[in-house]
Amino acid sequence: MDVSLSVFDTLIDRSDMSSDKWAKYPESVIPMWVADMDFDAPDCVKNSLNQRVSEGVYGYTHTPKALVSAIQSHLKYRYDWSVSGAHLVHLPGLVCALHLSVRVFSKEGDGIVVPGPVYYHLTKAPLTAKRELLSVDMQVENGRWVPNMVQFEHACAHPNSKMILLCNPHNPGGSVYTKAELLRIHALAEKYDLIVVSDEIHCDLILDDVPHVPFASLNEDAANRTITLMAPSKTFNLAGLGYAFAVIENPSLRHTFNQEKAGLIPSPNLLGLTAAIAAYEDGRAWHQSLLKYLKNNRDFLANRIAATPMKMLHLEATYLAWIDVSALSLDNPHQFFLDAGVGVSDGKDFGNPNYVRLNFGCPQAVLDQAMTRIEEALIVQGFM
Numbered sequence: 454m455d456v457s458l459s460v461f462d463t464l465i466d467r468s469d470m471s472s473d474k475w476a477k478y479p480e481s482v483i484p485m486w487v488a489d490m491d492f493d494a495p496d497c498v499k500n501s502l503n504q505r506v507s508e509g510v511y512g513y514t515h516t517p518k519a520l521v522s523a524i525q526s527h528l529k530y531r532y533d534w535s536v537s538g539a540h541l542v543h544l545p546g547l548v549c550a551l552h553l554s555v556r557v558f559s560k561e562g563d564g565i566v567v568p569g570p571v572y573y574h575l576t577k578a579p580l581t582a583k584r585e586l587l588s589v590d591m592q593v594e595n596g597r598w599v600p601n602m603v604q605f606e607h608a609c610a611h612p613n614s615k616m617i618l619l620c621n622p623h624n625p626g627g628s629v630y631t632k633a634e635l636l637r638i639h640a641l642a643e644k645y646d647l648i649v650v651s652d653e654i655h656c657d658l659i660l661d662d663v664p665h666v667p668f669a670s671l672n673e674d675a676a677n678r679t680i681t682l683m684a685p686s687k688t689f690n691l692a693g694l695g696y697a698f699a700v701i702e703n704p705s706l707r708h709t710f711n712q713e714k715a716g717l718i719p720s721p722n723l724l725g726l727t728a729a730i731a732a733y734e735d736g737r738a739w740h741q742s743l744l745k746y747l748k749n750n751r752d753f754l755a756n757r758i759a760a761t762p763m764k765m766l767h768l769e770a771t772y773l774a775w776i777d778v779s780a781l782s783l784d785n786p787h788q789f790f791l792d793a794g795v796g797v798s799d800g801k802d803f804g805n806p807n808y809v810r811l812n813f814g815c816p817q818a819v820l821d822q823a824m825t826r827i828e829e830a831l832i833v834q835g836f837m
């Protein structure tokens with residue numbers, strides 16, 4: 454059954470929900486920072502959670518077989534990727550797996566190749582573990598953000614390099630890597646014998662008609678050297694329920710990962726497991742409507758940005774717009790937006806202070822209001 458796009462127009466008051474997103478700034482500010490949408494979860498998820506909560510016993514819980522099957526069907530249906538249930542590792546979140554992977558599969562001083570600007574945990578994981586960050590610039594090619602492949606090879610060839618951390622679809626910037634691009638990255642991983650940790654948390658948020666190719670699905674060698682990280686949390690807005698999973702096909706990598714996580718990383722919360730099953734089993738119609746709504750929001754935002762001195766490349770995926778504000782020559786772009794009443798993410802947290810990241814996963818009326826505030830501030834400052 455279709456899910457009406459109007460469900461995403463509903464304004465939800467999150468001010469009393471201990472929401473990170475809504476608590477960060479004063480009430481007068483529209484929060485458009487962290488990757489968390491202002492939408493209700495699908496009904497199937499809410500019903501399933503209500504049912505589980507009403508059971509009243511919340512003891513230690515293992516991963517239900519139904520979740521394994523639901524993930525397998527989802528990956529097969531969306532990416533034509535057949536994954537064995539035995540290769541799944543269930544996690545309470547994705548970020549802990551990024552940090553753990555770096556610590557387990559490299560040692561102090563090893564080099565970690567990371568294309569950026571990127572979601573800050575991909576650079577934080579190597580740096581906090583005292584690894585050498587081998588940065589690769591994302592650059593614009595044919596209107597998309599892609600890694601500079603000359604720098605990529607140079608970084609992979611570094612004598613200390615051990616691992617590549619990939620974010621696909623890329624956050625921020627929203628590029629969905631093509632198969633050809635992934636194959637070029639894989640060729641480097643193979644040539645320099647590097648482990649690949651592929652953060653694919655945004656893979657179900659593709660707004661254009663382009664396929665997401667899981668890195669590990671490229672070929673046997675890629676499958677053998679990759680830790681794929683995925684979750685239903687961004688797609689179905691379940692971040693507070695804490696569930697993610699890894700696909701690790703190589704038995705030795707999987708064994709080491711599991712051994713090192715034991716005692717440090719807890720099992721996923723039972724409500725996270727419950728929500729994930731419902732989302733993957735019954736959330737398809739909601740998901741399709743969500744993508745249409747987000748696509749409308751993206752186009753709405755792109756038109757408004759195009760009428761200002763700011764710039765934004767076409768976003769293939771995610772609800773996180775990466776906006777170039779360099780034409781405004783501001784000392785502190787984040788503060789400028791905040792003074793206008795819009796709480797965006799500061800580009801410097803991802804690696805470029807001349808950008809801000811704006812989350813448009815919200816009712817379009819809110820996006821409209823935020824853009825009006827930004828335009829008025831630009832007019833007052835003489836930018837328009």
Ligand SMILES: Cc1ncc(COP(=O)(O)O)c(C=O)c1O
Nearest residue numbers: 488546547548572624652654697
């Ligand atoms: C690329 C990327 N990875 C991971 C996360 C967070 O994952 P988790 O909440 O499961 O730790 C985010 C959240 O914004 C993200 O954008």
